[in-house]
Amino acid sequence: MDLRYAPHPDDAKGYDTAALRRHFLMENLFQANEIHLTYSTVDRVVVGGVLPTTDSVALTAPKEIGSPTFLARREMGVFNVGAPGRVVVDGTTHEMGKRDALYIGKESVDVRFESVDPTDPAKFYLMSTPAHARFETRLIRQDQAKTMAVGDGATSNKRVIYQYILPGVCETSQLVMGLTQLEPGSMWNTMPAHSHGRRCEVYFYFDLAENARIFHLMGEPTETRHIVVKSDELVISPSWSIHSGVGTSNYAFIWGMGGDNVDYTDMDWIPMETLR
Numbered sequence: 001m002d003l004r005y006a007p008h009p010d011d012a013k014g015y016d017t018a019a020l021r022r023h024f025l026m027e028n029l030f031q032a033n034e035i036h037l038t039y040s041t042v043d044r045v046v047v048g049g050v051l052p053t054t055d056s057v058a059l060t061a062p063k064e065i066g067s068p069t070f071l072a073r074r075e076m077g078v079f080n081v082g083a084p085g086r087v088v089v090d091g092t093t094h095e096m097g098k099r100d101a102l103y104i105g106k107e108s109v110d111v112r113f114e115s116v117d118p119t120d121p122a123k124f125y126l127m128s129t130p131a132h133a134r135f136e137t138r139l140i141r142q143d144q145a146k147t148m149a150v151g152d153g154a155t156s157n158k159r160v161i162y163q164y165i166l167p168g169v170c171e172t173s174q175l176v177m178g179l180t181q182l183e184p185g186s187m188w189n190t191m192p193a194h195s196h197g198r199r200c201e202v203y204f205y206f207d208l209a210e211n212a213r214i215f216h217l218m219g220e221p222t223e224t225r226h227i228v229v230k231s232d233e234l235v236i237s238p239s240w241s242i243h244s245g246v247g248t249s250n251y252a253f254i255w256g257m258g259g260d261n262v263d264y265t266d267m268d269w270i271p272m273e274t275l276r
Contacts, residue, residue: 002037003038004042013219013220020225020227024236024237030051030123033051035048037062039062045256047234049232053119054118056113070128075135081206083117083121084115087111088110088111094139101145103175105136106131107134123232129258130258135171135173142162148161153186159189162178163178174262176257177256180255182252183250185250187247192269194243194268195240197239198260199257202235204234205232206252207251207252209249214228215227217244219241224242
């Protein structure tokens with residue numbers, strides 16, 4: 001379990017490239033038969049990855065969680081971005097193909113991650129937030145997600161948004177998650193940019209070619225910064241930060257939010273003339 005503290009925007013203005021990456025970027029999420037987690041004081045989110053190969057990998061509660069079990073006071077979203085796998089929650093097995101999601105409710109105790117074929121493992125991306133109420137664990141396949149086709153090829157941002165974990169699809173306490181796929185020829189996401197002062201947002205990028213990169217934009221609207229990201233890496237954007245990006249080719253990412261509400265449309269759009 002890595003620990004990251006929430007920087008004040010006045011401090012972040014002075015960060016060089018190394019400091020930006022140290023505070024906001026998470027790398028090396030997938031290690032064989034391990035759970036690699038990062039605990040952020042930004043809205044108390046926990047993010048990470050699991051790569052089960054030969055073993056069934058159990059979710060335990062590190063000291064930073066402060067509870068006897070990881071989900072005693074938390075909920076979790078799980079996305080499989082690898083080969084077929086399964087997640088076993090309190091004895092119930094959930095078979096997960098690529099781009100399937102699983103919402104795991106508060107007070108779940110025994111959670112285990114497994115691959116169907118150890119030589120071609122599943123890759124589970126995790127995000128967890130505190131929860132004030134319990135909702136039922138639920139598997140959401142990609143064809144069950146709410147879809148939105150947005151953008152335009154003329155502005156290089158034609159994409160499909162898949163909403164998996166949010167009201168109307170899967171009820172939660174505060175966690176909201178989904179997946180965005182940019183179409184070939186489109187590289188821009190969310191421009192004009194936005195922020196939302198009532199919650200953070202985490203971007204996990206995946207399915208990029210080895211030499212492809214994303215220029216993830218963040219920072220205050222008048223003090224923008226960028227982080228260069230490769231596949232299977234993520235960036236945590238605090239509530240004061242914009243979150244947008246452009247890639248060297250089209251790409252996919254999983255977005256997740258935690259904070260005051262579960263309203264997907266709660267965004268503060270930034271006029272283009274404001275950006276610096």
